[in-house]
Amino acid sequence: MRQAVTVPEADDTHPHAATVRNLEQSAGKLAAAAIARMDRNLSWYRAMPPENRSWIGLVAQAGIAAFTEWFRHPETPQAISTDVFGTAPRELTRAITLRQTVEMVRTTIEVVEAAVDEIAAPGGEEALRNALLVYAREIAFATAQVYAQAAEARGAWDARLESLVVNAVVSGEIDEGDISRAAALGWKSPEHVTVVLGSAPNGDSELTVEAIRRAARYARLQVLTGVLGKRLVVIAGGAEDPLRAAKSLIGPFAPGPVVAGPPVADLPAATRSARAAAAGLRACAAWPDAPRPVLADDLLPERAMAGDPVARELLVEEIYRPLEQAGSALLETLSVYLEQASSLEGAARILFVHPNTVRYRLRRVTDVTGWSPSEVRSAFTLRIALMLGRLDEGEPGPRT
Template sequence: MPQPDDNPGSPPHASGTTNAGTAPPDPATVEKLRSTIGSLSTATLRQLDADLPWYRGLRPDERSALGLVAQKGIASFVNWYQKPVSPAWVLSDVFGTAPTELTRSISLQKALQLIRVVVQVVEDHVPFLAPAADQGPLREAVLRYSREVAFAAADVYARAAETRGSWDTRLEALVVDAILRGESSDALRSRIAAVGWTSQARITVMVGSAPPEANVGFLNELRRVTGRLAEDVLVGIQGDRLILVLGGVRDAPKAYPRISELFGDGAVVLGPEAESLVTASSSAQAAFAGLTAARAWPGAPRPVSSEDLWPERVMSGDDTARRSLVRTIYRPLVAASNGLEPTLSAYLTLGHSLEATARALFVHANTVRYRLRRVSDVTGWDPLIPREAYVLQTALVVGRLAASAAPAPTGTGPPAPTGRGSRPGTVPSR
């Protein structure tokens, strides 16, 4: 009865052939390979230094880590050549504890260049490592081995990218949370640097509802769109709310409406501009206050500036909005004199009628027009536009209440008003 090895149609015997179905390598060739691991490693390092300029520019510790990878690769090839096994060994035997250092030192493209040099060195030494009859199988083994190492290297980089992406997402969430809480510390500055924020332009916080499908695909699309419209962006999702911290927005009148399309249903609110991420907390707080009050203005544009929502914010109990109305509208009006505050008050009280206001003040209608234009110049809000007239009327109310509660400050004049043109992304309600 014939033995299994005598039957060419039977599967290879485990002890007689490799798992690839090829004849086992010559023991003398294996022993020669083992004895030349050191010299092959030395030749490989010399070749890396000669062929790869970027390798020569690495720090000594980085060169050492890559040299160790190359040496392990050659040693593992000998084991694999003797008995090919599953490619899972590559991750542990070749790279060992090096994946972190490797992926930080060089890109995947450079890693593949390194593998190519190692394989070329081994292949060039084939005539000295095996007799003529064994050189063909040995070269084939080198090529198959290089394929396994290349795939393993790609796997290492993919795993490292996934880990780095998860860490970056968590770090970004921590930065956004710190901005919302108003944290200002060296730790926050360190985190900001770690997330790669580079924009030196003014910062705007944009808040609204998150869409139902706020998954990885949505976040990728969000970053792609905002990456074309702003220099930098941080993304935070807290429950059903989406927070964007934008730096260096290009062409704001077009950019903000485009970005707002990525939010879910409901209002989208822009906070006032901030000088930096560390000082962006006030912008975030104003944006969230505006988001809470926005339901009181059903016809609000999308997006809407948190400053356009000052009246609604005052009515919802936002003391910051009340102080802003007094500081930027009421006090400049009173300080401007020339009858601006009485003229505005009469105009608003008498149904926005120029003629009725002129009769009540015993002046010509053109004088009323002139004074109302001056109101717009001083405050940045135009009383001839109904929505802005509502903001001015609210400022008069809260300003009079503040004046009756405490005497007006003396000394230098009030701070200069911000003016409508300085509010980012404002959509006029004309």
């Protein structure tokens, strides 16, 4: 049930007291006329549920009442946004857009303007019309203020939700609630997700987050991002190549290493990518010449030496075990070749085989593991994998 809008009686000492009385008496009729015109001319108003139309009616009524009070005391500062939109500010900004609110206000002003000659006392038409023009400007500023405040509130709430989701992924405590929060933020469950970690720059973290979002829009990536302590965390979705995604987002990161975790299928699995990226970030100090950004999987040796159990397991299961299953000749040849400073001839002499045999076996090592013993970085990775595999076996390697 609507509450009646009451206004004080007009002061007879007012220079336009008769006009003020006419405004008071016509307020209800003007509000009804404004609602009727909205119903005729605004299709979005007709399509709204009755409850929302009732809110708009309250706002139109409050706007005319506020104009009457403002016309009575133009010298007194009036909080127009409170007087007009205070009836249902939160509901209003959620129910209708800013453009629709502007159309609603314009319609109400037009109705009052059309009735100026009828409402104003003789000789007061120009004063009422000028007052309405000034009031229209003030109500426009008040409208913008209401929606700006609502946008700021929504932005702060969205930032809080995003921070919760990012923290849950990094800490490994993501649940259905976090997935729902991500969906509310516009996360559309892309097929490929990777986590990128690096140092956050000094200054306003909100500016850093906005810079990441701009870079993501340009790269056509979905992102959830936040600054956690001194780290800038970006959960990027929609890119099959994590290194390419990291390169497109690297601009806002502070100087220093930036590590991209392995791609995973969805947001819950992003915890695995975040752990790998975090382990890689800790281990980056052991590889001063690491590229920027760098993949967490390219840091497997450093991560293993830093105590990362996942990296140790990957090196053993993806390098040592396949070589072991492929035959002892590959393991023995690789071990001797690495010990002989990557010399084909030296390994061939120790193994009593032709250098071409060593070359063939090393090609087989590359085929089996994906790492080439002839490349310095790959040879280092293979050496660490052999050491970990032997430790895992609990037996010393073959003597040469």
